[in-house]
Amino acid sequence: MAWAAPPLLSLPLNHLPPSSPLISKSHTPSCLITTRRSSLRVTASASDQDQTKNKETEQDSPAFNPFGFVTDNPSSRTAIQLPDTPADDGNVGQMLNRIEDKGRDYGKYIRSGEHVWFVRETGSAESQRGTIVFLHGAPTQSYSYRNVMSQMSELGFRCFAPDWLGFGFSDKPQPGYDFDYTEKEFHDEFDRLLDVLGVTSPFYLVVQGFLVGSYGLTWAIKNPSRLQKLAILNSPLTVSSPLPGLFKQLRFPLIGEFTCQNAIMAERFIEAGSAYALKLEKADVYRLPYLSSSGPGFAILEAARKADFRSILSQIASGFASGRWDVPTLVAWGISDKYLPQSVAEEFKKANPTVVNLKLIEGAGHMPQEDW
DSSP states (O other): OOOOOOOBTTBGGGGOOOOOOOOOTTOOOOEEEEEETTEEEEEEOHHHHHHHHHHHHHHHSOOOOTTHHHHSSHHHHHHOOOOSSGGGTOHHHHHHHHHTTOSOTTEEEEEETTEEEEEEEESOTTOSSOEEEEEOOBTOOGGGGHHHHHHHHHTTOEEEEEOOTTSTTSOOOOTTTTOOOOHHHHHHHHHHHHHHHTOOSOEEEEEOSBTHHHHHHHHHHHOGGGEEEEEEESOOOSTTOOOOHHHHHHTSTTHHHHHTTOTTHHHHHHHHTSSSOOOHHHHHHHHHHHHHOSHHHHHHHHHHHHOOHHHHHHHHHHHTSTTTOOSOEEEEEETTOSSSOHHHHHHHHHTSTTTEEEEEETTOOSOTTTOO
8 A cells, every 4th residue: 555655854755655073083972881680771970071072062163273473464365375284285395486585675685794685776886975884684684675775775775674684685694603793792783784785874874663673773872973863663662662572482382483484474474463454575585584594583683682672772762862862853653563562663753852753654554664
């Protein structure tokens, strides 16, 4: 759907804008059996009568669907068809063949130190209005900014949108070797990438989302002199900001390992935070990294377990408060966000009313740039 984008930071960047009941066949009701004069008298106990009622209730309840975690969101219902014998179908291979070349709009691979990043770029080095860097949140990727980047380059800006390490099409380093998915390491690698990209003069920074999105904000707090203006799309900004269930699940042993390998995790997260179902061609791109490899799943698992969410929110709330932050900042907020209430944005603005400008976007959800 389309929405009218508000002015962004005085930039035109404002265009942001039946299975059977589980009853054992060998089970028979316990009975009171008495013998008298060569005859049998069988009396059913009260507990047996209750079991019979329970069985009838089980038969009336919906059948358990072992593939429900795959098919219970709109985009996946249209993308994945489950035959009578799923193992014979080859759905994953067929899907990869269909979508493996999708989603790399404006992108290229760039080596920075020991790692290779996937970076989307629009505009040119000769762009007169400056450089904008777009940072995504977890569990998504820079693909969400493709439309905004296209429009901003037409307005005279040079735009970069990297996939964070561990996400999208960038490298997924193995934890414990040269990258451990900590806040400091994300900051250090982002600094190196900016040097490789030649982003030296103060630039415009746009940040959205949880976890790595929050790391984009804590990087900004530590580097205010490198920023000309800051734009924040729906992100946790206060100590009271709720944490979605996905990140809580990732922090539990075993449950996290199972959750992180859900190939449709990203699209389900996006749809759950918005009023809209993703179109199939968009859902394809968000699920592709998770279908192609176990790497992205284990990357977000490691990052979620290393993150001190409470400390991060405390850094953000205090770092952007009045008297500590003076870089002009726009908060463009999709009011249909199912994860973060509007009160988060209002509380954030209240803490620094002269510097922070709040624009509410009707019809947009957790990712306003995707609800474009």
